[in-house]
Structures are given as structure tokens and as C-alpha cells.
Amino acid sequence: MPPRQPKLITLILLTAISVLSLNMFLPALAQMAVSFEVSYAVISVAVGGYMVVSSVLQLIIGPLSDMYGRRPVILGSMALFLLASLGCYLAENVWLFLAFRMLQGAVISGMVLSRAVVRDIAPPSEAARLLGVIGTAMALAPLLGPVLGGFLGETFGWRANFMAYALMGAFMLALSWRDLSETNLTPSDSFTAQFRAYPELFKSALFWAYCLCLGGSVGGFYAFLGGAALVGEGLFGLTPSQLGFGIGSISAGFMLGNFLTGRLSGRVSMLRLMFWGRISATFGPLLAITVMALGAMNFWVMFAGAISVGLGNGLTLPTANAGVMSVNPRLAGSASGLSGALTILGGAGATALTGALAGGPLGAYVLMGLMSASSGVGLLAVLWIGRLERAQ
Known part of the structure; x- marks a missing residue:
């Protein structure tokens, strides 16, 4: 039942x-x-x-x-x-x-x-x-x-x-x-049996591919959180209220991406949704860097790059979370907990890295570059997932 x-x-x-x-x-x-x-x-x-x-x-x-x-x-x-x-x-x-x-x-x-x-x-x-x-x-x-x-x-x-x-x-x-x-x-039979079952996940290349996708995706988000206030206030002179609006921009993109995932799942494959999400999150910040380098150095361009990362994460994270728990459905809770722990630790590292590197006159370029690099790791992971699933 x-x-x-x-x-x-x-x-x-x-x-x-x-x-x-x-x-x-x-x-x-x-x-x-x-x-x-x-x-x-x-x-x-x-x-x-x-x-x-x-x-x-x-x-x-x-x-x-x-x-x-x-x-x-x-x-x-x-x-x-x-x-x-x-x-x-x-x-x-x-x-x-x-x-x-x-x-x-x-x-x-x-x-x-x-x-x-x-x-x-x-x-x-x-x-x-x-x-x-x-x-x-x-x-x-x-x-x-x-x-x-x-x-x-x-x-x-x-x-x-x-x-x-x-x-x-x-x-x-x-x-x-x-x-x-x-x-x-x-x-499962016992708590220790569950921990002994972790090697089943550790041995799965597909599990690690999904974890890498999740970590790269969320890393781009945490990189923005770690550097947005530093760059917005130091480089563009934004007020706290303006910063609040700007920091919320990435969540607005995330909402749109999740909405599209809810509408498209079942009609578009999970792998394709993840792929296009990673394309948006990887190349959106690179486009923002290009526009700023051409003379449009302002916070609107920076926040537009952040929105593209949020949109990409909204397309990627629901499908990747569903995928990582489907590697071994019997261990869905363990897979969710382990992948979530690895993702948060990666996000904490991204926050610290951005906070340390995104100061100074080149801060906007550094911030967008780190967001793109982290998202690009997620893109490579999606390509790895596709290769592993085709081999099954």
C-alpha cells in the first residue's frame, strides 16, 4: 500500500x-x-x-x-x-x-x-x-x-x-x-548498517557526479552571497536597501527557474533541464564580465549576471536532487543527507573564497568570474552524468 x-x-x-x-x-x-x-x-x-x-x-x-x-x-x-x-x-x-x-x-x-x-x-x-x-x-x-x-x-x-x-x-x-x-x-535494519551502506554510494560514480553538479551549482550562489555586499558597497556605493534588493535578485532568478522546472518536468528530460541550467549559470556571468569590460561598469549588469545563475540553479537543483536520491532509492535519505552536507561545506568554502578575493577595483570581475567557474564545474558534472547514464 x-x-x-x-x-x-x-x-x-x-x-x-x-x-x-x-x-x-x-x-x-x-x-x-x-x-x-x-x-x-x-x-x-x-x-x-x-x-x-x-x-x-x-x-x-x-x-x-x-x-x-x-x-x-x-x-x-x-x-x-x-x-x-x-x-x-x-x-x-x-x-x-x-x-x-x-x-x-x-x-x-x-x-x-x-x-x-x-x-x-x-x-x-x-x-x-x-x-x-x-x-x-x-x-x-x-x-x-x-x-x-x-x-x-x-x-x-x-x-x-x-x-x-x-x-x-x-x-x-x-x-x-x-x-x-x-x-x-x-x-533499514540498524543505524550502523546504514553507515556501512555509505560505501555503496561512495562506489557509485553517478552519485559523485550528481554531488559535483550540486556543489558547483550551489557554490555559485554562495559565492554571490559572500561577495555581493563587498562589491556592491565598496565598488558601487550601494545603500543597505539597494544591496538587499540586489542580493534578492539571485533568488528571483531561482524562483523563475524552479517554476520552469515544475512546468517542463515530464516533457523535457531531467538531463536536458540540468544542462540548460548550467549553460545559463556558467555563461551569464561571463556575459556580464564582457559587458562591464566594454564600459557598462554598473551594478545592474552585475545583478543581471546573478539572475542568470539563479535561473540556472532553479533548472538544475530540483532535477539533480531527484537524481542523487535515485542512484539507490533504498538509501534516499542517506543520499540526501550526504549530498547536502557536501554541498553546504562547498558553499561555505565558496563564501570564504569570494569574501577574501572580491575586494578592490576588480571586485566585480572577480565575483562574476568565481560564480562562472563554480557553475562551470556543475556543467562538466552534467556532461559526466550524461555519459554515465548512457553507459548503463
Whole structure:
């Protein structure tokens, strides 16, 4: 008997809360540093450290869900996120705050396991369509999250962000309890058996090809996040509000790409969608570099290059996520967690690299070049995927 499908809005919100937990409170970071009387570098551990913890947790969450099921892992994660958010809200010193902040990383299960649930209930082409629809809606989170967080911080103080997280966690716990039935109908025997099954993925060239595609794609996005403010403010003199609009441009492109994926999946092959997505993301920034070199050195051209990367990612990521979980459907949760961990670690590296290299008068060229290079790695991976699938 097939599992009862959860409502699409439940899966969208599970993904969105994972994104909001990373970016909603960012406008309040400086305010938090003052409140705790620490440097900006110390309080920024709430971002960088959180990303590292999230990547490690994905290695555990996937196998846990393959063994015990998607539902109990999601419910436990949402409960932990709720308690950790309250701990952040009540924390009186920065070290206690950071400890609870790391525990908030459990919410990443929403993103990892919503993908696994889709793969449980749908074949690959339909899974790509559903992931595209989910991506279209959840792309609003990185657009609206910082706006909401900035408003809460200015109006009620930075702690209001973490009370909002607690309320979101309580809502998602209740919604998941009510709507999310178990979709993993073939659980594994033991947790250690799941980790012993990792070599099955490690031995698969197709798995690594999909991971490389995901890492290159997301790397272009994180490169933009790491350098957009630096270049926009230092080179073009943009105000914070203008920067907010510009940084949101890549998410707007991502929404369009996800919308197209949702409409085209089933009519256009997954491989072709990924290929054209990588073409857009690789050559869009190169076109922006060319236009700027010809004399149109302005932020509109830079943001147009970013939109092309967002569009390409919207075409690539739903299909690549569906593909990486189809390499071995029995290990869908593990594949989602492992590929997600590798992708986040790669994204953290891209953020750091861009932040280190994109300063100075050539910053716009460096930023677009790094975005194109990372996206180009994804393009090569898609060509590798095509070759491996033809050989099967």
C-alpha cells in the first residue's frame, strides 16, 4: 500500500524554515554583538558555525530517517529547534547563546527529509517536478527572511527573531504531527548498517557526479552571497536597501527557474533541464564580465549576471536532487543527507573564497568570474552524468 502523501504546503514550509533559520536574523548581527559585548567575528560564529553543524547533522539525519522513518526524525528535530530557539531567546551570555544556536541546526532535517519524502512518494521525473514546485515557493524565504528579521530587530530587538523561530518551530511541529505520515516503507535494519551502506554510494560514480553538479551549482550562489555586499558597497556605493534588493535578485532568478522546472518536468528530460541550467549559470556571468569590460561598469549588469545563475540553479537543483536520491532509492535519505552536507561545506568554502578575493577595483570581475567557474564545474558534472547514464 503506497504511503499517504503529505500536503505540498507542509513540505514547502519544512524546507522554508530551514532557510529562514540561517538568514532571517542576519540584519541583527551587529546589534547582537553590541548586546553581548563581543566582536563581530565572535557573533558571526552563529552563521559559520551553524553551517558546519548543519552539514555534519545531515550525515546523521539521513541514515536515521532511513532506519527509523522520516516522521519521527522530523518531529524530534522540530521539537529540538523549538527548545533551542527559546534557549537563544533567553541566553544571557554569548557562549550560552552560541551553544543553543548550534542546536538550532537540527532544523536542517526539514530540508533534507522533505526531499526524501518526495522521492519516497514519486518516481524521479515526478519528484523533479514536485521539487521544482517546492523550490519556487520556498525561494521566497531568502527574499523575505532578512526583511522580516530586520523589522523585528528594529522594532522589538534582536531577541524577537528567536521568539519568532520558537513560534515557527511550534507551528511546524504541530503541522508535521498532523499531516506527515510515514513514507519510508522499507526501513533499514540498524543505524550502523546504514553507515556501512555509505560505501555503496561512495562506489557509485553517478552519485559523485550528481554531488559535483550540486556543489558547483550551489557554490555559485554562495559565492554571490559572500561577495555581493563587498562589491556592491565598496565598488558601487550601494545603500543597505539597494544591496538587499540586489542580493534578492539571485533568488528571483531561482524562483523563475524552479517554476520552469515544475512546468517542463515530464516533457523535457531531467538531463536536458540540468544542462540548460548550467549553460545559463556558467555563461551569464561571463556575459556580464564582457559587458562591464566594454564600459557598462554598473551594478545592474552585475545583478543581471546573478539572475542568470539563479535561473540556472532553479533548472538544475530540483532535477539533480531527484537524481542523487535515485542512484539507490533504498538509501534516499542517506543520499540526501550526504549530498547536502557536501554541498553546504562547498558553499561555505565558496563564501570564504569570494569574501577574501572580491575586494578592490576588480571586485566585480572577480565575483562574476568565481560564480562562472563554480557553475562551470556543475556543467562538466552534467556532461559526466550524461555519459554515465548512457553507459548503463
